[in-house]
Amino acid sequence: MVPLLYFREIIGNYADVIFANSDEARALCNFSLKESPASATRYLSHFVPLVSVTDGARGSYIGVRGESVYIPPSPCVPIDTCGAGDAYASGILYGLLRGVTDMKDMGALAARIAAVVVGQQGTRLRVQDAVQLSESFSFHLQNSTI
Template sequence: MARVLCVGILVADLIGRPIENFPEKGKLLLVDEMSLHVGGCAHNTGVDLHKLGEEVQIIGKVGRDGLGEFIINSLRRRGMDTSGILFTDQANTSATMVLLDSSGERTFLHYPGANRTLRSQDISDEMLAASQLVHVAGSFLMPGFDGEETALLLKRAKALGKTTSLDTAWDDTGSWFSLLEPVVPHLDILISNYDEASRISGKEELPDIGAFFLKFGIQVVAIKMGPQGSFIMTPQDKVLVPPFTVRAVDGTGAGDAFAAGFIFGYLRGWDWYQVGRFANACGAMCVQMMGATEGVGSFEEVAEFIRSNGAYLGGEVN
């Protein structure tokens, strides 16, 4: 039985580094590294949760092509349940070219592909009933699922007594809150980075951003801020959580790693500082290796990373 249902985008990531400039048209640029990885917010968050020891089922769509097989075979090698991943004939598997500079900063060229075809009806009530928490990963990158279709799914999940969460991505269409508006009444947890949350809310100060979302009945808002740490706000609490200082190699998947760490801590009832510190640690571990999920380890490895970089306030996690 899956404890966490991760619904969202599945992507094949072709990552090259270091890339500081583009070559002239018709010219060639040599790079030191290039590798193919499985990515996408639902994949990354689900795999990281699985590595932490959580029960996970990933839900999404791929095309009937080599990249789709690559994604499914990668998950099977990890021992993960792939029964919720559907094939579509309407589009090829989603793919992203990830261009990394020498500091680990990323530039993306993204093809939505099969992720465009995901619908609420693709997730059965049986799948929802078997979960404790339903997480939508990659909102704004699923044109057929964003907005009303996401709202339908989360409304069904809430009717079954499930906790709901959502992690945003960059909205290239500029729709922002108008697309998220039907969704927020059915959300318990909103996870977003500062830039996205600011665009959605129209606010700049962290407490104002948090208050904007809480007024819709969301229980907790978590804002990812990269090198500045994270901010967590509930109707009762405002918690600023400091970052871990590490050498970044590849920022791909860091936000998804944070989401996985946050969900993991939330499900265990830790205090908000502990939840944020654990989530920050997962993100920090992620950026130290190439690929979206390679850097995050088991719960014991994350706990050791935290201990070696400073203790929690309020005691150790358990």
């Protein structure tokens, strides 16, 4: 098992993005469960350019340069939470690749993708859902100040 100190060193020297759930983020910071996910996000963003911390149905946080932005959850009726974190990460990465600089916009897309995945059985988006998400985000990009 790799000691936490080495893991932090690897992240600080080689990572550009961290994706973690709230428990993982607190563990990386050596924080107790009493600490908020926002605190862990802020702390980690001092060492890594972009930090994304999900907190289940309570939403998520994106951290940049010691700041934490709260992203509210996208409404859904949960059916299967398997793949929610990966779906959320895909939204963040899609936003990064599209040049989105507004963390709220990027997080809203990520939360929406995760909500679609959580609202269905299985982890794969149906083609029509993927097209609809892409089109809605493209429209948003055209009307944004990016």
